Amino acid sequence: IFQEIDEPNAYPKASIDEAKPSADGLDNGEAQQASVGGFTLVPDRTRKRRRAPLGVGSAGSAYRPEWMRRPVAIDNSLDASVPIDSIDCLSEPIRSALRSTGVETLFPVQATSVPLVLASHRYSWTRPRDFAVCAATGSGKTLAYLLPALQLLAACKTVALRCIIVLPVRDLAMQVHQVCLRLLAALSEGAADSDGCRRQIRCQLLVGERSLEKERHQLVRLMSDGSYRPLADLVICTPGRLADHLLNCPGLSLARLRMLIIDEADRVMAEQKQDWFGLLERLLDKPMPHPSIHSWLHAKPPHLQKLLLSATLTHNPELLQRFRLHNPLLLTATAESDKELEVSAAPGRLSEFFVQLKPSQKPLFVIHLVLGLGRSRVLCFTNSRESAHRLASLITLFADPRVTCEAVSARLPVPKRARILRRFSTGQLSVLVCSDSMARGMDLPSVDAVVCYDRPASLRTYVHRAGRTARAGRAGAAYTLLERREVLHFRRMLSAGGRQVREVRLHGSKTKRYEARYQTALNRLHEEQKAGESAVEAASEDQSKDQNKKTANKSSMKKRKTKEDKSKETTNPQSGMSADEAAEPMEEELKEELPKSSTGKSLKPGIVYLSSVPHGMTVKLVREHLSPYGKLGRVFLQVEEASARKRWRLYSEGWAEFLRRSDAKRCVASLNATEVADKKKPWAGQLWNLRYLPGFAWTDITYREANEKAVRNKRLAMEIQQARRIGKLYKESLEQSKSQERAKQAKGDQFRPLPELQRVEQRRRRERRSRKGNNDPELQAVNNPTFLAQLLGGGRGKS
Secondary structure: OOOOOOOOOOOOOOOHHHHOOOOOOOOHHHHOOEEEOOEEEOOOOOOOOOOOOOOOOOOOHHHOOHHHHOOEEOOOOOOOOEEHHHOOOOOHHHHHHHHHOOOOEEOHHHHHHHHHHHHOOOOOOOOOOOEEEEOOOOOOHHHHHHHHHHHHHHOOOOOOOOEEEEOOOHHHHHHHHHHHHHHHHHHHHHOOHHHOOOOOOOEEEEOOOOOHHHHHHHHEEEOOOOOEEEOOOEEEEOHHHHHHHHHHOOOOOOOOOOEEEEEOHHHHHHHOHHHHHHHHHHHHOOOOOOOOHHHHHHOOOOOOEEEEEEOOOOOOHHHHHHHOOOOOEEEEOOOOOOOOOOOOOOOOOEEEEEEEOOHHHHHHHHHHHHHOOOOOOEEEEOOOHHHHHHHHHHHHHOOOOOOOEEEEOOOOOHHHHHHHHHHHHOOOOOEEEEOHHHOOOOOOOOOOEEEEOOOOOOHHHHHHHHOOOOOOOOOEEEEEEEOHHHHHHHHHHHHHOOOOOEEEOOOHHHHHHHHHHHHHHHHHHHHHHHHHHHHHHHHHHHHHHHHHHHHHHHHHHHHHHHHHHHHOOOOOOOOOOOHHHHHHHHHHHHHHHOOEOOOOOEOOOEEEEEEEOOOOOOHHHHHHHHHHHOOEEEEEEEEOOOOOOOOOOOEEEEEEEEOOHHHHHHHHHHHOOOEOOOOOOOOOOOEOEEEEEOOOOHHHHHHHHHHHHHHHHHHHHHHHHHHHHHHHHHHHHHHHHHHHHHHHHHHHHHOOOOOHHHHHHHHHHHHHHHHHHHHOHHHHHHOOHHHHHHHHHOOOOOO
């Protein structure tokens, strides 16, 4: 995708005088060489400036490929819509299908991209060019790639997989599938037989909603002769599910695949689940099973066209290089095209604000949006699933009929999630709390306001969150709730993307009337959480008791069987212990191993993993920061090898044990991805990276530490042995050199040093004689002091 830059202003040019040839026909360098007294004076040589590689170094346009430096501009204003009758490239069935679905005009991104994509397929013997589209959220990118794909598929006579649409999340794929089904239904009703178009284009959805076997039956069908018949023209899928079918579907053929569409391409590039694109390329380049000279001569390379679309599409050539774009064309609506990270301009009717609040005031602001400002549909984003469900429970307990709230996240099943989204779209819910899984491409109609309840981690996340409102030319507002320490970082992040956000102040008098009911709801939420924790603890305790009873019953049955076998030989056959008597002491022993609560109930500890420890933190400081969330047990921090011998130690990772699992989960939900609150400390401004480890026990860390200790001891023993061997060899060489010096002084000029091989052989002989002497029984008897005393003194044991 990289092209040579030959622009006049791309690199510094030489002066006009240097470019002119000299009068005698020599170039300028030879003409400047003067001859004085038979000697040639050579001028000072200047080192040439090397060209920087494309896409590396500065973000200026001179270091980028041609297609990135000259994009096709898209009008960001949705008022400049184009009637569908003025788009000549669209066929009449497609126009009638659009009219039947209520579409009379096309947005600028659709009116620009659809003719260009269709024009690239004008000639069948040439490979169509690839496209990269970067447009604002809600500007109509879905129809921008569905219309040309459906028009090209309608001209095909046979069924074969020709188009694949890849989307990052399941909900977005299901939404695109619904839009495609509506267009196909209108297209099949309005298509005429005289046009030569097939009445039905087969579209399949692969997102894991059904089993892999059922989805495979919708893609291919096994015929009686052993061949496979394709059943889909268009496939809408997620990357992971596509990789599963490419690996496990034997009859899936990509021989006629001509279009690959990647929506939300930056998210798909960041994840690269199961290397789905590399697998797709390998299957496309796979040779025929039985090649021949005729098939090799008449084989055509696959003309696969790629379309990348996103509101935050990167313009870094190194990241886009993995898709191997062919003669690409960039369509963008961004205002600043010389940045490496391209963020589309904000929608025209979007108002962006941020509010500085305390954490306890954030739920009150969400309630004030509905009751005070009259927002009927508010979409609220949090950074975690736990925060989303906790906030939804708190707003529900507020007990106001005008404020209805639900939470949606990836943990909910697909039917329930679809039912909640349907209720929010129809106006039955006034507040919908969700995680970032709903921030990509989801088109929820008539969203009045978007609230970023937690600070977004990146500019991309903020753009996609705010893009859920002010869609398709409608008005909307985006509010970001920030603490005081987060304001500066948030402003810097938005200024880097060229966005301006105004500050809104919330006076306490506006929320004072809600504080009493809010406090009541908060107390009820705490009570429900405690009741839920106690119920979970009781259930886990009952489960452990049942498990212990089963174990005790099995052991008592074994004991009874052995005693019965023994009692057959004795006179008392019924002297065994009952199962209940055998189970009681074992239950007591198992209970003693578990931590106890104040009421005597057994607790299940929770382990929190610190993937990175802030620099300067110690075990004591980590305890001080984590202890407010619950009672801590053991804390272990792994010391880095480079800092093990230094005065100040650095830690690479760590584990902290909470006596309650609920405390561990609450700590992770509150501190993860947040800055350390201490100021004027070495760790100020660093982020906590915490994760709750379900099913993890402290013994796992003990085993790991014991294994590492054994490895260190073994390595140390090997190093000591090596050092001893080196010391022994050095001592022998020193003694040998000394003996040679003495022999040289004694013999004088007659001294001849022995060759190296003879010296080694002599040393080995001495070692063998010494070992043999130590093992000789006669020498051992002579060296015995008792034997010498008896031999010389004649006494018994006296010399």
